[in-house]
Amino acid sequence: MGKKNKNEMSFLDHLEELRWHLIRSFSVIFVIAVVVFIFMTSIYDNLLIVHLDGNFVTYKFFCQAFELISIDSEFCSLTFNDKLNNLDVTGQFTMAIWTSLILGLIFAFPYILFELWRFIAPGLNPKERGKSRWFIVLASLLFFVGLLFSYYVIMPMSSYFFYTFSITDKIQNTITVQSHISLLTNTLLGVSLVFELPLVIYFLSKLGLITPAFLRKYRKHALVVVLILAAVITPPDVASQVVVAIPILILYEVGIIISKRVEKNLKKKLKNA
Known part of the structure; x- marks a missing residue:
């Protein structure tokens, strides 16, 4: 007896299928996490604490850049206390495991998208299945562009601000490795997921939940939301927030163009039906 078509599968069959997709995804995350754990010392020294x-x-x-415009800058003589503290007996070991899992999730992201596509693809017609393949490539590209942006722009700004900010010389910072890694992982994941905004707009437009007119109408409201979001994931200074807000606003405008194209295609299909 042949394999059941996705449309003919029962609810339990769908759950079983989903279970195996999840198992494979978690397996890949685990394997990558093990590799990361093995090379943890090198990864920490060369990737995770280099912002210090x-x-x-x-x-x-x-x-x-500041020298080119003849402005003195602290960036030319920036120093950090790059010795992070650990206050818990099991702290370093726990942090190594946690970091391995987070990096496993990040590096496995394209494969997770592939498993998601494999789960939904059988329910699509051949034309839709062919067009949907770009989803994995584009979603992965946006995710890693966001990752690089957060790693090379947002995280250095955050480190510069939080590590050099002082209320008074009478207060001494004792920064733990847990707080540094938490700042790093939250920044990397947060910004990378925000960069998926055009795809989110695309799927919401396909479902008819939003339209280009809706996005244009609430553009000012979106600007306020973006500034609030930028304030959450960056240091509380205007320069950092603007640097984060600009690419998000560009992505929002790209989303409007995408939504407009989706709406145009839907109207064309209805007209030809």
Whole structure:
């Protein structure tokens, strides 16, 4: 007896199918996490705490940019106390496991999207299935662009602000590795997911939940939301918030164009029906 068509599968069959997609996704995350754990020392030294090095590429870029316009900048003589503290007996081991899982999730993101596509693809017609393949590539591209943006722009700004900010010299910061990694992972994941905005708008438009007119009408409201979001994921200074807000607003405008195209295609289908 042949394999059941997705449309003919019962609810329990769908759950069983979903279970195997989830198992494979978690397996890939786990394998990557194990590899990350093995090379944890090198990853921490060369990737995760490099923002505490005054010679990090972003700080050098800002230094050179300010020098070009003849403005003195702290970025040219930036120093950090790069010794992070651990206050818990099991702290470093727990942090190593947690970091491995987070990086496993990040690096497995394209495969997770592939499993998601495999789950929904059988329910699509051949034409829709062919067009939907771009989803994996585009979603992965947006995710990793957001990842690079947060790693090379947002995280250095956050480190610069929070590590150099002081109310008074009488207060000494004792920064733990847990708080630093939490800041890093929240920034990386938060910004990377925000960069998926055009795809979110695309699917909401396909479902008829939003329209280009709706997006244009509430553009000012979206600007306020974007500024609030930028304030949440960046240091509380205007420059950092503007740097984050600009690409999000660009993505929002791209989303309007996408929504307009989706609406045009839907009207064309209804006309030809």
